Amino acid sequence: MVDTALFTIRDERLSLILTRRKDPPFEGLLALPGGFVHAQEDADAEAAVRRVIRGKIGFDAPYLEQLYTFSGAARDPRGWSVSVVYYALVPWPLLEKNTSVELCPADELPALPFDHHQIVAKAVERLRGKATYSSLPAFLLPGEFTMNDLHRIYQQTIGARLDKASFRHKILEQDIIEEIPSRFRTGAHRPAQLYRLSSKTLTAFERKI
Structure with a gap:
C-alpha cells in the first residue's frame, strides 16, 4: 500500500x-x-x-x-x-x-x-x-507570489526566523525565481513585484539559506 x-x-x-x-x-x-x-x-x-x-x-x-x-x-x-x-x-x-x-x-x-x-x-x-538548502518551500505557494510571500513561507516551513535582507540576497543569487513582467500586487503600500519559479522541478542550493 x-x-x-x-x-x-x-x-x-x-x-x-x-x-x-x-x-x-x-x-x-x-x-x-x-x-x-x-x-x-x-x-x-x-x-x-x-x-x-x-x-x-x-x-x-x-x-x-x-x-x-x-x-x-x-x-x-x-x-x-x-x-x-x-x-x-x-x-x-x-x-x-x-x-x-x-x-x-x-x-x-x-x-x-x-x-x-x-x-x-x-x-x-x-x-x-x-x-534550508532548496527551493522546496516555494511549492507551497501559488503560481505568483511576492518576495515577502516567499520569505514568510520559508520561515513557516523551516520553523525559524530568517533575516529578510540576507534571505532576499541568497534567493536572487540562486536564480530560482523570475520576475513576471508588468505584474505587481497593489495595496496600501508600494506595489510589490510578482515572481514565479524559474523551474517546475526542485533546485538545490550550494549553501544553506
Missing part, C-alpha cells in the same frame, strides 16, 4: 491534510491519506500515490517525493504490512473550497492510527531539513 503526508501552510502554520477513515480498523479516526496499490492500474508506487492524492483532493500535488518504506507486524492490527510513503506539498489556495479534508497543525496532531505519528515525524524532519 501507499501513504502520503500532505503538507500545506494555513494561518501561517505548517499543517497536514488528513482524511477520516470510513472503515475498520480505526474507523472514524483522522489519518494520513493512503490506499492500496491497484496492480492492473498503477504502473508503480508513485502512480498509486498520485491516484490516491487526486482522489482525496481532486488534483495532482505540485511537489511529490518518496520519503521512506515503513513495514512490520506491529504497524497494523490486521497483521504484517508494508507501506511506501511519500510526502507532498500543496498551496492552501487550491484547497480552500475542499470540504472533504481536514487540516491540523503539524505540531498539534490528534491521535492518529497505525504508525502515522512516526510517518509525520519523519516527513516533517525531511521537509524542514531540505527547505
